[in-house]
Amino acid sequence: MWKSWKENKCQPNFWKMVHPDPKTSCGPYEPDNSKKYSDGSQDASFATEHNHDTIGMIVMDGAGRVAAGTTTNGANHKIPGRVGDSPIAGAGSYADSEVGGAAATGDGDIMMRFLPTYQAVENMRNGMSPGRAAEDAVLRIAKHYPNYSGAIVAANVDGEYGAAAHQWTTFKYSVCSPMLDPHCQYFPVKPVSHHTQTV
DSSP: OHHHHHHTTSOSOOOOSEESOTTTOOOOOEEOTTOOOOHHHHHOOOOOTTSOOOOEEEEEOTTOOEEEEEOOOOOTTOOTTOOOSTTSBTTTEEEETTTEEEEEEEOHHHHTTTOHHHHHHHHHHTTOOHHHHHHHHHHHHHHHOTTOOEEEEEEETTSEEEEEEESOSOEEEEEEOTTSSSSEEEEEEOBTOEEEEEO
């Protein structure tokens, strides 16, 4: 895979605003301050069905404690020094035991600019259902980046859970609870719509 990438002039390549041209060279690169992002390049998403694999979880225990976490995305050929959304509190995941939690997947380089999981939890604090809270957070991103692709799952301390997605044909998430029959269930979510249910 690495040999094919090198033979293809190191494509895909995530460097921007550098020289030599990252579309035709493997570097080393230097900053090119004469270049500016165009609207198209800001909206570009490198995540496809072939190069991403994020796992996000929201967990509640019997004492009412809530935790949330997410893996970093699996985009191929990430450049040294890249920081994704996973380690940024409120971007990849967020939890508050008074309210609930949220986890996100998608274009992390865009999501970390908006802290969507923090927003989803705050939306639930203000009375929104988990699905509606996730939808609002997703649409705040899409307002600025219409080509953004991603999804948010959310759950509140009352046992409600939900999700919302943008751009993906169908986003699926699962919920496991001893109160469900069967204990684990899977739910599809169409883009720019939300789903909410209660355990």
